[in-house]
Amino acid sequence: MKISKSLLKTIAAGLVVAGTLNSCGIHDDAVVDLHGENCTEKCDINHAEQARDKGETSEHNWEDCPGCGMG
Amino acid sequence: MTKIYSSIACNLDANILKTALPLFHTEKVQAIEWSFDSLFKVRNIPDWFIDLLKEFGAADRLIGHGVFFSLFSGKWSEEQNRWLAHLKKVSHNFNFDHITEHFGFMTGENFHKGAPISLPFTEKILAIGQDRLKRIYEACECPVGLENLAFAYTLDEVERHGEFLNQLMESVNGFIILDLHNLFCQLHNFEKNFEDIIKLYPLDRVREIHISGGSWEDSSLEPNKKVRRDTHDDAVPLEVFQLLEKAIPLCPNLKYVVLEQLGTGLSTESEQQQYQKDFFQMDQIVESYNDVTDSKSTQHNFANNFLPAIPFDLGEPLQDEKLHQEQIQLSQILENTSDYTTAKTALLNSSLANSRWNVESWNPVMLETAIAIAQKWQ
Numbered sequence A: 001m002k003i004s005k006s007l008l009k010t011i012a013a014g015l016v017v018a019g020t021l022n023s024c025g026i027h028d029d030a031v032v033d034l035h036g037e038n039c040t041e042k043c044d045i046n047h048a049e050q051a052r053d054k055g056e057t058s059e060h061n062w063e064d065c066p067g068c069g070m071g
Numbered sequence B: 001m002t003k004i005y006s007s008i009a010c011n012l013d014a015n016i017l018k019t020a021l022p023l024f025h026t027e028k029v030q031a032i033e034w035s036f037d038s039l040f041k042v043r044n045i046p047d048w049f050i051d052l053l054k055e056f057g058a059a060d061r062l063i064g065h066g067v068f069f070s071l072f073s074g075k076w077s078e079e080q081n082r083w084l085a086h087l088k089k090v091s092h093n094f095n096f097d098h099i100t101e102h103f104g105f106m107t108g109e110n111f112h113k114g115a116p117i118s119l120p121f122t123e124k125i126l127a128i129g130q131d132r133l134k135r136i137y138e139a140c141e142c143p144v145g146l147e148n149l150a151f152a153y154t155l156d157e158v159e160r161h162g163e164f165l166n167q168l169m170e171s172v173n174g175f176i177i178l179d180l181h182n183l184f185c186q187l188h189n190f191e192k193n194f195e196d197i198i199k200l201y202p203l204d205r206v207r208e209i210h211i212s213g214g215s216w217e218d219s220s221l222e223p224n225k226k227v228r229r230d231t232h233d234d235a236v237p238l239e240v241f242q243l244l245e246k247a248i249p250l251c252p253n254l255k256y257v258v259l260e261q262l263g264t265g266l267s268t269e270s271e272q273q274q275y276q277k278d279f280f281q282m283d284q285i286v287e288s289y290n291d292v293t294d295s296k297s298t299q300h301n302f303a304n305n306f307l308p309a310i311p312f313d314l315g316e317p318l319q320d321e322k323l324h325q326e327q328i329q330l331s332q333i334l335e336n337t338s339d340y341t342t343a344k345t346a347l348l349n350s351s352l353a354n355s356r357w358n359v360e361s362w363n364p365v366m367l368e369t370a371i372a373i374a375q376k377w378q
Helices: A004-020 A049-053 B016-026 B047-058 B078-093 B123-140 B155-170 B178-190 B193-197 B240-251 B269-296 B319-335 B338-350 B364-376
Strands: B005-009 B031-034 B063-066 B098-100 B146-147 B175-179 B206-211 B214-217 B226-229 B256-259
Touching: A004 B016, A004 B047, B005 B016, B005 B269, B016 B269, B031 B047, B047 B063, B047 B338, B063 B078, B078 B123, B098 B123, B098 B206, B123 B146, B123 B155, B123 B319, B146 B155, B146 B206, B146 B226, B155 B175, B155 B193, B175 B178, B178 B193, B178 B206, B178 B240, B178 B364, B193 B240, B206 B240, B214 B269, B226 B364, B240 B269, B256 B269, B319 B338, B319 B364, B338 B364
Parallel strands: B005 B031, B005 B256, B031 B063, B063 B098, B098 B146, B146 B175, B175 B206, B206 B256
Antiparallel strands: B214 B226
16 A cells, blocks of 8 residues: 555654654563543643553563563 | 455554655555554654554554454453543544454453453353453444464364354444464364365454464473464464455455554564565555456445444443352452463362363463463463
8 A cells, every 4th residue: 555655754764763662572571651531632641651650560571571472 | 245354453652653654655555454452662652653553544444453442351340441541532533444353351450451362152241251352342333353372272262263253243243353373273282174164164254364473382282282372472474365356255345454563573684675675575465356256346335334233231240250260260360370280280279270261171281381381471
């Protein structure tokens, strides 16, 4: 399927900024920021930090896991 | 007549996207599959990724693949309510052509921990799966499908998997993802031929095929045996391409063939090149078939729209407390025992003994594998 050249350029640029962004890692300890149903589109609350402050998250965040059979 | 689309699993993952960009430039990627319930190490999804999803969505070529719903959990959970609410929201924001999930239940107490594990194919458990599929349809309002599972405890389970999937999907006029690497795992682990097993699947319900790579694992119980696992971290093996060539003509409602690989398996240039090579090989097989059906003006007409014929009357979610307790016990045993012998002893001393789970007949090497899977994703 043809994707616009401008979008492909934006994705390439976005990836440079995103650096090592990845969707799975058994050993990572990154924190994911979750927005809930009541959040507005521009919600700037870092819910992950909030949750961590309340002791609600573990070091490994499994929400980074990918869409696969995981087997 | 509609063609089959060569597609890739595409998440917000730098390695996947860097590897896929040259493929997007070639205009060979006909559709993308996004795991809408997997969140990422960023505060918000970047606009450019949303634009990518919307561009494929606008062309009716965006498909959604869930991971964490845990279709067969005996106890209905608040997380499942939230998952459905999330699905409803993303379905409103993006135009999915269909939504899929995995067969099995997730080990692990946390909603996002664990791995999908099989369970007994009984009427009560079938009813739970059918109830959950209806809820998924109600949330997304588009065709719903389920992926065949790679893991099985016994050959009997392998042989009955296709029919059980059929009974499940009939309830929503849904479809199945035929994951050929998952099938390859079963064929290897249980020493069966493709022809023996594929005839046991409802092939007119196959709307999507997955191909991917995996890994070999040693067994301490049978040192000469290698167990095939669906780890999605390596190139697609030749055998899976051969299965793809055999499977496509058998699936009259096939619409998408998807290449899946984890971003963690695409970190080096050679891995990225191999992935691109795999995609082109897959595309060549798909396009060869498209060309044949074009020239014969035949048969790929998608006769089934995979939408339920009548609306559902959904009450409270079905629950099975006994199943829930059994799933907790099994997860605990798989996650906490160090080896096959300890696990087997624990199973025989649990409520799973002499039950519908039929643990007495589980293949020892596959129990050993289940322990490895559960502990990997614990």
